[in-house]
Amino acid sequence: xxxxxxxxxxxxPKFIIWAAxxxxxxxxxxxxxxxxxxxxxxxxxxxxxxxxxxxxxxxxSLRGLIKFAVQLLKDSLRPYDTGPFPRRLATARDLDNxxxxxxxxxxxxxxxxxxxxxxxxYMPIYHHHKSNYGKxxxxxxxxxxxxxxxxxxxSENLLRVTTVHPAYIQTNTGKRCGSAYIVRxxxxxxxxxxxxxxxxxxxxxxxxxxxVFNQVERFYSYDPYTMYSIxxxxxxxxxxVIPEVNVDRDEWYSDESRRLGIAYGDDDIPWxxxxxxxxxERLERERAEEDALVATFIRKCADKFAPKP
Numbered sequence: 415x416x417x418x419x420x421x422x423x424x425x426x427p428k429f430i431i432w433a434a435x436x437x438x439x440x441x442x443x444x445x446x447x448x449x450x451x452x453x454x455x456x457x458x459x460x461x462x463x464x465x466x467x468x469x470x471x472x473x474x475s476l477r478g479l480i481k482f483a484v485q486l487l488k489d490s491l492r493p494y495d496t497g498p499f500p501r502r503l504a505t506a507r508d509l510d511n512x513x514x515x516x517x518x519x520x521x522x523x524x525x526x527x528x529x530x531x532x533x534x535x536y537m538p539i540y541h542h543h544k545s546n547y548g549k550x551x552x553x554x555x556x557x558x559x560x561x562x563x564x565x566x567x568x569s570e571n572l573l574r575v576t577t578v579h580p581a582y583i584q585t586n587t588g589k590r591c592g593s594a595y596i597v598r599x600x601x602x603x604x605x606x607x608x609x610x611x612x613x614x615x616x617x618x619x620x621x622x623x624x625x626v627f628n629q630v631e632r633f634y635s636y637d638p639y640t641m642y643s644i645x646x647x648x649x650x651x652x653x654x655v656i657p658e659v660n661v662d663r664d665e666w667y668s669d670e671s672r673r674l675g676i677a678y679g680d681d682d683i684p685w686x687x688x689x690x691x692x693x694x695e696r697l698e699r700e701r702a703e704e705d706a707l708v709a710t711f712i713r714k715c716a717d718k719f720a721p722k723p
Contacts, residue, residue, distance in 0.1 A: 426458040427716050428512040430504050430527070432520060434465050436497030438579070438620055441641055442517055442535045444497070445556065448575045449515070449533075451499045452708045461504035463514070464494045469525045470506040513715050518560075521546040529719040533573060534560045536599065536639075552718050554711060558668065559639065573711050575704050576641065578697060581620040584650035586628040593632040594646075600636025600656065607656045608634040615642075627651045638666055647675040647693055652683060671696055 433446035446462075453460035466485040494503070504512075514527035518534045530548055534555040553566030554573035561569065594615050595608035612634065615623045623642070627633060627649035635643045638655050646653040654677045658666070663678040675693030677686035 426712055427529075427719060428508065429453055429458060429460040429715075430463050430508060430512045430514045430525070431460060432463050432465060432514060432516050432525065435492070436495045436499075438497065439617075442519070444577055445535055445575060446515075446517060446533075447497055447499050448577045449573075449708070450502060452575050452705070453712065454500075454502070456705060456708055456712065458712050461502045461508055462496060463504045463525065466494065470509070471526055511721070513719055523548060529715075531715060532565075534562065534566070536560055537562070552715065557639065557672075559666070571714070573707055575708065576697075576700065578648070579620045579624075579645070581624040582627070582645040582648045583624070584628065584648065586650060590629065590631040590651075592630045593634060594626050594630045594651075595634040596637060596640065596642050598635075598637035598640050598642075600638070603636060603656075603659070605636060607636070624649055643676050644693065644697075647686070647690060652686060653677065654680060654683065654686070 429450070431446050431450045433450075434440070434443050436447050437443045450460045450462050464485075466488055468481045468485065496502070509525060509527065511529075512527065513529040513531055514523075514525050515531045515533055516523075518532055518536060520532075523530055530551045532547055532551050532553050534553065536556075537560050547565065552571075553561075553568070554571045555561035555566065556572075556574055558569075558572070561571075563569070593609045593612040595612045596615050597605060598616065609632075613626055613630065615626050618626065623645065627646045628651070630651060632652045632654060633643070633646035634654050634656055635646075636656050638658055638661075643653045643655055653675065655666070657663075657679045663673070663682065666678055667673045673685070673689075674696050675686055675690040677683045
């Protein structure tokens with residue numbers, strides 16, 4: 415998709431993305447920083463607000479001043495990181511008339527923003543913050559499974575952006591042996607579905623995970639929606655999602671294209687092997703599709719939060 419025209423760019427709202435420091439092991443954090451970058455690429459103005467940083471109104475209290483001191487200490491020990499993306503950090507002045515985008519894990523409205531978007535990067539009930547969302551908030555969801563139709567009856571408000579880490583390429587075309595597994599958000603189930611001796615990769619770096627994915631034959635994920643299932647398939651590993659109880663394959667992903675190259679349980683392995691090549695083609699198409707979703711997001715936010723005449 416072409417970038418937003420200069421005329422559209424002048425009318426595009428300003429976005430403040432509330433995000434933790436970039437963490438290559440956190441899918442949600444990666445998505446937030448990626449969204450900021452995509453918005454800027456498409457002609458909107460978008461900045462990051464560090465979750466460590468107190469809101470302007472907090473600095474009027476002793477508690478807020480203490481929080482500010484703690485932030486300075488944290489920044490001195492571990493500076494806020496935007497990862498591979500340009501360092502675009504918001505200041506208090508940038509909050510004026512901006513649209514603040516919070517992930518679903520954020521309770522309330524810490525920046526006291528007038529215009530709020532909640533981006534459901536996971537199922538909101540999982541975080542128990544539904545009651546603290548604003549009645550006039552605008553909702554978008556990362557995938558259909560994460561949407562809550564009570565909060566957001568607009569099933570068209572899909573907003574998905576992905577970043578494929580360059581470490582995940584197949585370097586081993588020869589013999590493989592053993593298995594690996596990841597837990598992530600699958601920690602609410604019994605972790606007994608992977609083979610004995612499988613390598614747990616949760617705490618490994620991207621480069622270390624990629625090396626394991628190129629070593630083992632099979633990869634099992636207890637988290638049904640992590641990007642690591644795709645990363646494993648890109649490395650030539652048989653990628654298997656451990657099915658959720660009472661959730662069949664179509665409920666997991668009703669869109670067949672989202673299942674390419676990934677097995678939903680061991681019985682689905684033939685499908686994963688057969689459709690593996692199509693996964694690469696899908697990822698190439700997705701960038702254009704995602705840019706279209708971001709452009710729609712900009713338009714809907716501009717319509718929702720347009721200044722009153």
